[in-house]
Amino acid sequence: MNRIETDICVIGAGSGGLSVASGAAQMGARVVLLEGHKMGGDCLNYGCVPSKALIAASKAAHAQAHSGSYGVAPVTPEVDYAAAKDHVQQAIATIAPHDSQERFEGFGITVIRDYGRFISEREVQAGDTIIKARRFVIATGSTPFVPPIEGIDSVPYFTNETIFDLRERPEHLIVVGGGPIGMEMAQAHLRLGCKVTVIEGQKALGKDDPEMAAIVLDRLRSEGLEIIEGAQAKNISGGEGSVTVETEDSQSFTGSHLLVAVGRKVNIDKLDLKAGNVAHDRAVKVGADLRSTTNKRVYAVGDAAGGLMFTHVAGYHAGIVVRSAVLGLPAKAKTAHLPWATYTDPELAHVGMLESDARKAHGDAITVVSADFGGNDRAVTEGKTTGRIKVVVHKGKPIGATIVGAQAGELISIWAMAIANGLKMTAITNTVLPYPTLGEISKRAASAYFSPKLFDNPWVKRVVRVVQRLVP
Structure with missing residues (x-):
């Protein structure tokens, strides 16, 4: 030894x-x-890296089929599912030396x-x-985590640890679990040519702001994704090529492949x-x-x-x-400033308190401001106007922000920084951003916080009238 x-x-x-x-x-x-x-653990081998690589492949396929609005003739993409998985493995192999x-x-x-x-x-x-x-x-x-659903041990199923080894495209993928992993994989496979059904026992994307999550779910349904909510899986049966999931409310769904994505x-x-x-x-x-x-x-x-x-x-x-x-220095971990993102299209990102939690904690002392992607010039030019930002403010400081839309995972960064450092809303409005960028959506939301104080305030109007009369 x-x-x-x-x-x-x-x-x-x-x-x-x-x-x-x-x-x-x-x-x-x-x-x-x-x-x-x-x-490299789960992130490199089974999680963040392979999932985002597969999502990238699915975006490329989706773009070919939906280019008409840009004046480019759309085509039906010829998806090589195995080659898409090669792209996934190449991404892992490229990053692996770092770990x-x-x-x-x-x-x-x-x-x-x-x-x-x-x-x-x-x-x-x-x-x-x-x-x-x-x-x-x-x-x-x-x-x-694989839940003890009756029959699950007798049927073939995938998790995020095994789905990336699958080389033949599923005809109909059933996903049990409507959280971030389940929804990301569901949309990716849908765009790569699979029929996909998501079965969720409660609410899909249930840990996010429901108003903002609904924008994502509406988009996914419009693309053809079947999302069944409030349906707890009760029994699973079948075999290779045909798996049936029965729910507690007596619904039944049969597909060629099963992905279990209910938690960790x-x-x-x-x-x-x-x-x-x-x-x-x-x-x-x-x-x-x-x-x-x-x-x-x-x-x-x-x-x-x-x-x-x-x-x-x-x-x-x-x-x-x-x-x-x-270093022997005092240090404590906090959670209020930790962001997260779900990389569906549109993306959904959040940091700080949800509006519902903020109202419980601070009541009417909070202000909620928002802005739509449709009012952002870069979003208009890119044809990506589906989306919204919502910011919760308390005593002049942002305490929570949720963004749904293109590159929401990138856009949440400025709010994560503001909350982590206790910055005021003026830190956002004082920041000059290049035009046109999606980042201006954050300034638009911050401006919405100050607009009533400036434009709807009778005292401000009186002061302006006095200044215009008396100041040379």
């Missing part, structure tokens, strides 16, 4: 773990990194390609190696957290400093910390841990 003593042992080489490991090592800490599966074992060994990190499990409060075993560390960082991420399960089963005195339920129990509530030598980041399950959140957590575990 080999033994290693180190400063920091990182368990998991996904986004959060890699960020902690590289940051700590480059600042001079001794680091051991454990990974029993693929370097590779060789790159991180180049930082001086000891990389062990095996799963780690606690054998004491200060020791983890990975294969035939025992690592004793001053600090441990659990960055094990999550995997698709944190990867903690292999860790033997009890041996490490690490409290947990569905995830590691941590405080605002991301430290275990029972073993202060242990941190958890990203999905393992039990909060929002996004790659960028894991990266944010990594910065908190490096500050604390490496």
Whole structure:
């Protein structure tokens, strides 16, 4: 049995773990990194990267069939589904070196390609190696949650971990789950020539502002996507090429392929957290400093910390841990400034408080302002006028923003920055943006906040009349 003593042992080489490991090592800490599966974790291999690559392929197909309004004759695209998957794999392969074992060994990190499990409060075993560390960082991420639906174990199904290996285009894809992953994959496959049915037990895109989510759902339905809401899957039957999903309200849907996208399960089963005195339920129990509530030598980041399950959140957590575990400085994670985006077309992005939550917290003390993409000149020129921005303001500061429309994931950035830094609405109106850009939609919303104060205020009008009479 080999033994290693180190400063920091990182368990998991996904986004959060890699960020902690590289940051700590480059600042001079001794680091051991454990990974029993693929370097880069879910984001690179099964999540963000492959899904966005497939979405890009589907956008190219959709553009060919809908170019008439630009004076370009539309054509029916000839979709090579296997070639689209080649594009996905090429995107993964291009990014993979950035997350590779060789790159991180180049930082001086000891990389062990095996799963780690606690054998004491200060020791983890990975294969035939025992690592004793001053600090441990659990960055094990999550995997698709497959619910215990009757019959599911007897039929072939896909999750986001296996759908990208499929080479033959599904004739009719049934998606169980109407969250971001389910809706992104549903639209992508629809545009690549599949018939698609989404079955959602509650509301599709239910964690977003319902008014804004409805704009996305209306667009998806107009493209031919069948979305069944309020239909809980009860029983699944069939076999290769024909799978039937029956719902609790006695509806029945049969398709050629099944994708299960109902949520995520944190990867903690292999860790033997009890041996490490690490409290947990569905995830590691941590405080605002991301430290275990029972073993202060242990941190958890990203999905393992039990909060929002996004790659960028894991990266944010990594910065908190490096500050604390490496530099010895106080640091706490917050959530109010964390954005998220769903990459359907149109995109749907959000940061801060939803309007409903803001009203519960502040009542009538909030102001809600909005602007439509139809009033943005760049959106008009691009033919992308479906969309809207909504901003929730309290005491002159934005506390929440939702954008639905073209490039919403990019446009939310200015509001994420404003909320993270406690900026006022004047910070947005004072910013000069190039014309014409979609970014001007944010200034339009900010201006809508100030317009009543300036244009509907009788005192302002009186002052203006006085100035015009008396000031030479």
